[in-house]
Amino acid sequence: MAVEDLVGAEYSAGFISEVDAETIPAGLDESVVRFISEKKSEPEWLTEWRLEAYRLWREMTPPEWAHVHFPEIDFEEISYYSAPKKPGTGPKSLDDVDPELLRTYEKLGIPLHEQEMLAGVERKTPVAVDVVFDSVSITTTFKDKLAEAGVIFCSISEAVQEHPELVQKYLGTVVPQRDNFYATLNSAVFSDGSFVYVPPGVRCPMELSTYFRINAQNTGQFERTLIVADKGAYVSYLEGCTAPMRDENQLHAAVVELVAMEDAEIKYSTVQNWYPGDKDGKGGIYNFVTKRGACLGDRSKISWTQVETGSAITWKYPSVVLRGADSVGEFYSVALTNNYQQADTGTKMIHLGPNTRSTIIAKGISAGKSQSSYRGLVRTAPTATGARNYTQCDSLLIGSECGAHTFPYIENRNPNSIIEHEATTSKVSDDQLFLCQQRGIDVEKAVSMIVNGFCKDVFRELPMEFAVEAGKLLEVSLEGAVG
Amino acid sequence: MNLLEVKDLHVRVADKLILKGLNLTLAAGSVHAIMGPNGSGKSTLAAVIAGKPGYEIESGEIRYRGELLNDVEPEIRAQQGVFLAFQYPVEIPGVSNMEFLKAAMDNLAAARGEEAPNTVEFMRRVRAIAADLDLNPEFLKRGVNEGFSGGEKKRNEILQLLLLDPSLAVLDETDSGLDIDALQVVSKGVNTYSDADNGVLLITHYQRLLEHIVPDEVHVLADGVIVRSGGRELAFELEEKGYAWLTD
Numbered sequence: 001m002a003v004e005d006l007v008g009a010e011y012s013a014g015f016i017s018e019v020d021a022e023t024i025p026a027g028l029d030e031s032v033v034r035f036i037s038e039k040k041s042e043p044e045w046l047t048e049w050r051l052e053a054y055r056l057w058r059e060m061t062p063p064e065w066a067h068v069h070f071p072e073i074d075f076e077e078i079s080y081y082s083a084p085k086k087p088g089t090g091p092k093s094l095d096d097v098d099p100e101l102l103r104t105y106e107k108l109g110i111p112l113h114e115q116e117m118l119a120g121v122e123r124k125t126p127v128a129v130d131v132v133f134d135s136v137s138i139t140t141t142f143k144d145k146l147a148e149a150g151v152i153f154c155s156i157s158e159a160v161q162e163h164p165e166l167v168q169k170y171l172g173t174v175v176p177q178r179d180n181f182y183a184t185l186n187s188a189v190f191s192d193g194s195f196v197y198v199p200p201g202v203r204c205p206m207e208l209s210t211y212f213r214i215n216a217q218n219t220g221q222f223e224r225t226l227i228v229a230d231k232g233a234y235v236s237y238l239e240g241c242t243a244p245m246r247d248e249n250q251l252h253a254a255v256v257e258l259v260a261m262e263d264a265e266i267k268y269s270t271v272q273n274w275y276p277g278d279k280d281g282k283g284g285i286y287n288f289v290t291k292r293g294a295c296l297g298d299r300s301k302i303s304w305t306q307v308e309t310g311s312a313i314t315w316k317y318p319s320v321v322l323r324g325a326d327s328v329g330e331f332y333s334v335a336l337t338n339n340y341q342q343a344d345t346g347t348k349m350i351h352l353g354p355n356t357r358s359t360i361i362a363k364g365i366s367a368g369k370s371q372s373s374y375r376g377l378v379r380t381a382p383t384a385t386g387a388r389n390y391t392q393c394d395s396l397l398i399g400s401e402c403g404a405h406t407f408p409y410i411e412n413r414n415p416n417s418i419i420e421h422e423a424t425t426s427k428v429s430d431d432q433l434f435l436c437q438q439r440g441i442d443v444e445k446a447v448s449m450i451v452n453g454f455c456k457d458v459f460r461e462l463p464m465e466f467a468v469e470a471g472k473l474l475e476v477s478l479e480g481a482v483g
Numbered sequence: 484m485n486l487l488e489v490k491d492l493h494v495r496v497a498d499k500l501i502l503k504g505l506n507l508t509l510a511a512g513s514v515h516a517i518m519g520p521n522g523s524g525k526s527t528l529a530a531v532i533a534g535k536p537g538y539e540i541e542s543g544e545i546r547y548r549g550e551l552l553n554d555v556e557p558e559i560r561a562q563q564g565v566f567l568a569f570q571y572p573v574e575i576p577g578v579s580n581m582e583f584l585k586a587a588m589d590n591l592a593a594a595r596g597e598e599a600p601n602t603v604e605f606m607r608r609v610r611a612i613a614a615d616l617d618l619n620p621e622f623l624k625r626g627v628n629e630g631f632s633g634g635e636k637k638r639n640e641i642l643q644l645l646l647l648d649p650s651l652a653v654l655d656e657t658d659s660g661l662d663i664d665a666l667q668v669v670s671k672g673v674n675t676y677s678d679a680d681n682g683v684l685l686i687t688h689y690q691r692l693l694e695h696i697v698p699d700e701v702h703v704l705a706d707g708v709i710v711r712s713g714g715r716e717l718a719f720e721l722e723e724k725g726y727a728w729l730t731d
Contacts, residue, residue: 430536431573435627437557438533438567439587439643440594449586453577453626 023082028075030054033188036081040157043164053177053187060181066344067373067405068313070249070286078220078251080189130155130194130210142206149205151235152197156224159195166197170228174257174294174321182253182315183290186222190255193223198233198264207463209238212254220251227257229264231297236267236463249277249312254289262297262324267305269462270318271470274310279368281340284312291318292348295327295356303330304347305461307470312341317375319348322356322384329358332458336451336474337370337402346376346407351384351417360391361457365474366402373405380417387417395425396454398447448475484549486511486651486682487532492543494524494531501527503707504543511650512679516693516718517686519704520726525686526570528704529655532684533567534560547651562594564650568640568657575627580639583627584609584646591647612645615675617668634665641672652676653684658692670695690722703729 024035033054037047062073130153146153152163159167177187194210212223229235252274258266268291277284287310293302304318320329331347349358364372372395380387395404406423428450436446452459452471462470487509494502501524509515519525531538532545534557545552547565555563575583585605592599600608613620616638628636637657644652654673658666673696677683685696693701693715701717702709703726710729711717721729 426576429573432575434533434535434557435569435573435575436583436587438561438569439583439647440558440561440591441586442556442558442590445586445590449578449582450575453575453579453582456577 023079026077026079028054028078028080028189032080036189036191039081039083040160042160045168046160049172049177050188050190053184054189056178057181057184057188060184062181066315066375067371067407068315068342068344070313070342073249073251073286075185080220080222081191083191130208146205146208150199150202151204152195153208154195156190156193156195156226159226163195163197166228167195167226170226170257170259171224172257174259174292175255175290180290182288183255186224186253186255186290189220190222190224193225193254193256194227194237195225196227196235196237198229198235200231200233200261202230202233204233204235207236207238209240211240220253222252223254225254225256226259227266227268228259229261229266229300231261232263233261234265236269238269238271238463240271240273249284249286250275251286252289252311254291256289256291256318258291258293258302260293260295260297260300260302260324260327263299264297265301265303266293267303267463268293268318270304270306270308271462271473272306272308272310272314273473275312276310276339276341277312279339281312281369284341285310287311287314287316289316291316292321293319293329294321295324295329295353297327298324298353299326300324301328301330303328303332303461305330305332305458306334306345307455307458307462307473308333308335308343308345309473311343314341314343314345316345317347317377319350319377320358321350321352322358322387323352324356325353326355326357327353328356330461331358331360331362331376332461333362334365334455334458334470334474335363335372335374336365337367337372339368339370341368341370343371344373344375346374348377349379349389351378351380351387351389351414354384355386356384357387358389360389360393362391362393363455363458364393364395364404365398365451365454366395366404367398369401371403371405373407375407375409377409377411378419378421379411380414380419382413384414385416387414389417389419391419391421393421393423394454395423396451397425397427398451444475484511485509485546486548487684488544488546488549489528489532490544490546492528492531492545493541494527495539495541496527496537500541501707502531505704505708507702507709509651509682509684511682513699514677514683514685514696516698516701517684517704518688518690518701518718518721521688523704524707525688525704526655529567529570529653529684529686532651532653533557533565558590559594561649562591566644566647566649566652568637568644568652568654570655570657570659572628572631572636572640574629574631576629578627579624580627581609581623584623584643587643587647609642609646612642615645616642616672618642633660634662637661637669638665638672641669641676644676645672648676650681651684652681653686655686656688657685658687658689666692667695690718693718705729 033050037050175183198204260266274285274287295302302320308314322329329349335343335345337343347360362374366372374393378389393406408421410419433443433446451474485508489505489507492502492505517525540553589599610620618638701713703711
């Protein structure tokens with residue numbers, strides 16, 4: 001047995017649900033944008049906002065600087081809207097939801113029934129879930145309980161109807177329409193996603209989460225999430241994602257915007273398990289995502305924690321713009337690639353306000369023939385006196401056919417700031433595995449123990465119940481990484 | 484029954500024949516020493532008994548408690564009671580000694596159908612052994628062998644020997660790089676371990692270890708075969724004359 005023998009892991013969320021869906025023909029023009037907007041009965045300003053993005057997008061070209069390789073995407077071959085037929089304007093209760101959908105989430109282990117969740121022994125604290133299936137939100141749990149605390153948690157489509165003033169005030173303020181190719185595309189055709197507003201002084205009483213699933217074939221998923229924490233508010237939010245195993249690549253181009261006012265804190269965690277493609281690199285999700293948070297208020301804090309094990313290609317850089325004085329940005333990341341997966345991920349910390357602080361801990365694990373890159377930017381503006389950044393990038397290689405790369409960019413325009421960068425690369429060696437085996441621990445357990453040890457600093461940042469899941473997920477993703 | 488039987492063993496490492504027909508028998512309750520010049524195949528013997536990948540058995544047999552070991556996975560051998568104390572223990576950063584030892588303990592117990600000790604009991608045992616070996620219990624929080632001095636690494640190997648309590652202990656040059664004090668501590672540990680039910684195979688280049696651990700038999704390995712076997716006095720003879728008179 002040697003580290004060299006690498007095989008693919010079984011992807012357990014790879015089944016396809018037979019759901020009657022309304023899917024529009026592939027291709028993108030203004031009529032498609034109008035169709036989506038109309039489908040959601042959107043106000044005119046939003047339709048115009050989408051069209052403006054669409055026109056900008058037509059003039060743009062996909063970014064080519066990332067360390068990833070894939071055939072050019074034909075954006076005319078993608079369908080931009082697919083929704084399970086049953087809901088209509090959205091189900092009133094779970095009784096209205098297609099039972100096939102309920103079974104889908106049951107199989108995935110995502111609890112949709114509030115009662116069951118409350119009675120559940122596995123999770124001590126209930127988690128409110130917004131469930132997005134292809135282009136629409138299926139259900140959001142615990143809405144009433146959250147409303148008692150004044151917290152708004154619903155799908156973004158619903159927010160457009162119920163809280164248009166909040167959506168209009170914040171949408172596109174962190175990630176503008178023209179931000180980048182994929183974000184601009186998203187602005188034109190975004191279908192659903194979550195909306196959260198936590199009013200001043202409120203600590204959100206439970207973990208919020210969104211569960212995204214792509215089911216339909218040849219469909220892109222373009223969700224849009226907007227989270228606003230008003231003065232002194234706190235919210236912890238987690239997103240999870242899976243998709244069926246399909247031979248074709250599927251595009252996922254999401255945008256997430258976070259806004260933190262004075263003394264507010266947003267903790268955003270991701271466990272990304274999109275279908276990574278098979279062991280020969282066929283199929284899988286192209287995960288081209290723009291995530292950014294703005295620490296607008298003084299002493300505000302935004303923390304990104306991500307565990308990325310899925311997708312054929314991951315292209316994402318959850319970032320924080322530190323505008324408020326003494327605001328804090330954090331990025332904790334574990335990105336695992338196996339077989340032919342490619343990940344180019346990292347963060348941007350933009351220090352604008354005085355005494356702003358940021359921490360970046362990025363752990364990349366590469367196995368098989370995969371390529372994993374960390375790409376990060378730390379920028380301090382002339383106004384960011386006393387800014388501090390600490391960056392640590394560690395790469396772990398399993399086997400000899402994979403690669404790990406680090407592309408750190410530092411732009412320091414304030415002499416009174418401190419930026420630190422540390423990086424290491426290590427390899428799981430045959431000798432380490434043999435030591436474990438000699439003590440009675442089999443190779444798979446040994447690899448998972450070593451990898452978990454390597455990721456400890458990041459897992460610590462995940463909400464407790466998800467830290468365990470993340471550990472298990474790594475184990476599954478690495479299955480067969482050493483044979 | 485013999486604990487270990489090696490019969491006409493030929494072993495290849497990276498296309499080079501290292502062991503060329505080695506025979507060895509070790510009964511429960513006995514301590515054997517394997518001595519020999521550098522490059523004679525001592526460490527290869529230790530590695531192949533433990534089943535290290537890359538050590539190809541071309542012909543011959545290794546039997547443990549009468550069962551053929553040749554194609555048994557290394558972790559299964561460990562679970563059955565074969566232990567190797569490494570000459571150069573590797574570091575595993577990020578995995579704490581505590582976590583590692585507990586995982587080893589749990590896996591061995593599970594494989595043997597026994598109940599693993601709970602964390603409190605486990606900690607009690609580890610701390611007691613660490614104290615006997617002069618290891619600061621703080622080491623448990625550090626990564627496996629991470630930042631350990633050579634002596635600490637060796638003492639950590641002996642700690643694992645005492646904690647996991649195997650039936651056959653192969654010690655690969657455990658004495659190398661130890662000062663006198665550490666040598667005494669390590670020897671004491673091995674003597675504590677050694678009893679009527681288990682066996683010890685000591686691989687060493689120097690006779691000085693044998694002043695502390697008294698072997699029942701001494702074998703001289705040269706160019707892949709055992710060229711001479713005898714009692715403890717053979718070691719003294721080697722100390723005096725060197726290896727040349729046996730190998731030329």
